[in-house]
Amino acid sequence: MRKAIVAVALLFITAGVMAGDSVPKIAVPASEVKILLAEASTLSGLPVDPSRPLPIVVSLPQDEFDKAMCGDKVKTCSVLAAYMDAYNLIIVGSQKTADLSTINGKALLIHELVHYLAQMPTEEYATVDGCTKEESRAYEAERAYLTSKGADASWVMNRTNVFLICVSRFGGGY
Numbered sequence: 001m002r003k004a005i006v007a008v009a010l011l012f013i014t015a016g017v018m019a020g021d022s023v024p025k026i027a028v029p030a031s032e033v034k035i036l037l038a039e040a041s042t043l044s045g046l047p048v049d050p051s052r053p054l055p056i057v058v059s060l061p062q063d064e065f066d067k068a069m070c071g072d073k074v075k076t077c078s079v080l081a082a083y084m085d086a087y088n089l090i091i092v093g094s095q096k097t098a099d100l101s102t103i104n105g106k107a108l109l110i111h112e113l114v115h116y117l118a119q120m121p122t123e124e125y126a127t128v129d130g131c132t133k134e135e136s137r138a139y140e141a142e143r144a145y146l147t148s149k150g151a152d153a154s155w156v157m158n159r160t161n162v163f164l165i166c167v168s169r170f171g172g173g174y
């Protein structure tokens with residue numbers, strides 16, 4: 001997923017820091033982000049611009065992540081991670097499936113790093129075609145990463161799943 005409810009999430013993070021509770025933690029050191037970014041670049045074909053700062057990967061407790069990402073729709077929230085381009089942040093929750101020490105967790109980061117590399121303008125992403133193009137590219141890189149590590153990639157969304165989600169998000173009168 002990409003920059004869901006960016007302003008709300010940032011507000012939440014800022015409020016958390018100010019209140020001194022649940023300060024988001026840096027989840028992955030920059031040295032590891034750099035290695036994964038190189039892999040995301042190879043797998044997606046998108047070049048790394050060395051002049052851009054690396055994204056910062058932070059983790060939040062799952063309930064707070066769900067609130068930041070999905071607000072009142074927490075019960076149906078299935079977001080595992082998000083790249084927020086306005087703040088160059090990748091945020092992840094603390095579900096087992098998002099454990100960044102595992103291959104699946106790293107695959108999730110590869111997905112978000114493809115969003116970082118793509119730099120698709122917000123207006124373009126907020127269309128069915130833009131969303132389908134960018135999410136498909138990110139999921140393909142995720143699948144290729146898992147496959148290259150000998151892990152099961154059968155659960156990764158295919159283009160049809162991605163299209164349907166993008167229609168539900170941005171379809172409007174489709």
Ligand SMILES: [Zn+2]
Binds near residue numbers: 001002111115135138
């Ligand atoms: Zn995505």
